[in-house]
Amino acid sequence: MTQRIKQLPQYHWFSLGIILCFTILATLFAIHKEYLWMGISICLAVTGIWWQYALYSVHTKRVLFMIDALENNDNTIHFPEEEPILKSRDINQALNRVARILYNVKAETAQQEKYYELILNCVNTGILVLNDSGAVYQKNNEALHLLGLEVFTHIRQLNKVDATLMKKVESCRAGDKLQTTFNNERETINLSIRVSDITIRNEHLRILALNDINNELDEKEIESWSRLTRVLTHEIMNSVTPITSLSETLLSIANTTDKELRHGLQTISATGKGLLAFVNSYRQFTRIPTPEPTLFYVKGFLKRMVELARHQNPCNNITFHTSILPEDLIIHADENLISQVVINLLNNAIQAIGIKPDGKISIKAYCNQEEEIMIEIQNNGPAIPPEVAEQIFIPFFTTKENGNGIGLSISRQIMRLSGGNITLLPGNEPKFLLKFK
CATH class of the missing domain: 1.20.5 (Single alpha-helices involved in coiled-coils or other helix-helix interfaces)
Structure with missing residues (x-):
């Protein structure tokens, strides 16, 4: 490679030397008044200059063509290396080597970006990268999950989630540690936000780390x-x-x-x-025992829970609707402990409906995009007032005359010990969500 690099200046000086010789000869012929030979020498010198310019133009066009091809991710670019002119052949070989090197660098950079993106999507912390105009440069799946968004390109989209959240994100600066609470379609999120910054290519960017601290x-x-x-x-x-x-x-x-x-x-x-x-x-x-998780099918489990709830609470006025997708859905948890949670929710639903005609309890089990198992239990009884909803998981809190107020608090503790959680979803009808991670 070193020899080839040295050859380029040799050709260059050789061509300039020939042009210079013809120029000197033209001058000498002019002094001796040999106008014919002077004209021939001048023509040869001009031809040499034109030839150098033509080669320069061709090589310049090839370099520009190579750059355009690399920008368009065209890795098929290849200049002929069998040209009769040695100088062009060496130039083409050098351009081909440069094109391969630049394409490999670009491919490695793209692989590294993909690698870092995969790492970001594996962490349990939401990551947002914003410029000073509010455009989203980078985000991971956890950030989209926490914010309840499928597409996120600008912080103005947070206004659909929560106006207060958008204002806090918009005004936060490096070093800030914020905390905010908002409701998405699934649950209440208690969000912790830490802000740092970085400057890349003379552009200032803010990096936001988002964590749900509900747990x-x-x-x-x-x-x-x-x-x-x-x-x-x-x-x-x-x-x-x-x-x-x-x-x-x-x-x-x-x-x-x-x-x-x-x-x-x-x-x-x-x-x-x-x-x-x-x-x-x-x-x-x-005194809740340590969970001993096993694999069990959701369909058979929920069928047993409904039969047990019917046996404990005669309810001819209530119909149960069960939906399980897929039908062979499996949960890895302590079946005995989880049965306490589900039976408690079904008993509460039956008691809430009471003697109301056309009572309905729906149970849905499915797997979300994060491969978490979700079980929703909803009834068409009276809505839970907001002031009560805030306290239903507090131990010893109850609105029943003969209640002891520990059913839901024990259920929440069982779900925590099982690595999941239980939440009351907002809506006009009571709906509880069990999430198994």
Whole structure:
């Protein structure tokens, strides 16, 4: 390659030398008044100059043609390397080598971009790259999933999701750490946003890292409630157990005919036992066993759950509609624990409908684009008021006269332990969504 590079200047100087010789000869012939030979020398010199210019034009056109072909991703470009003129042959060989090198560099760059794009789509953090005009340069699948968008090219499209979210994204700057909450079609998203920036090719870009912190908040909330429940049940059990035991002992040894005293001791004993039973029921909240996941078919599982719910709650006025796509859908989870969640939701749905005629409970199971298993349970009972919807997963919160308020909170904890979650979807009819990752 070094020898070929050195040959190009040799041809160049050789051609210039010939032109210079003819020019000197023309000058000498002019001095000696040999006008014929002077004219011939001038013609030869002009011909040499024209020949150099023609070669330069041809080679320039070939270089421009090569550049255009590379810009259009045309890798078939090839200049003939068997030309009779040695100089053109060497130039063509050099252009072919340059074209191969540039095409390989371009192909490697495209592969690297694809590689980085695949990496971005594998992370659980949403990534957005925006310029100062709000155009979206880059985004990954997690960002689209969090924002509930299929196409995202400019931040103005966030106005369809949430106007407040769009304003925060539009005004954020490098170093900002933001938090915002909005509702998409599936659930409520509690979004954490971290902003950094970079300048590429003299253009300033902002990089936004998006994370849904609902899971973190829910886990901390569940942990706090669990600790509080353990403390309260421990203290209540320690205080009530001796009282119950003592009242029973006094009843067994007392030979009194005083009816009021005996009735009082019986009341203390009965109340103590009732309180112990009440506290013991709340221990369920802190004693959920570790899930032992197995594979099971959703179709057969849901059929058993509907039959069990019908058996526990006679409901001739309610029809069940089940849709499973595909029919051989499989879940990897602890079937016994998940059955508690589904039965609780079905029982709640039946109780919400009550004696309403034409009651309807629909159950849909499917797999979304992220290959997560989704189960929706919806009923046509009365809508859940917004102020109630915000609290239904809080332990011990209930709107039922005889409810204990731990059914949904236990369901949420089971789903968290199973690696999924449970949410109440917005709408006029109560609809719960179980998501298995």
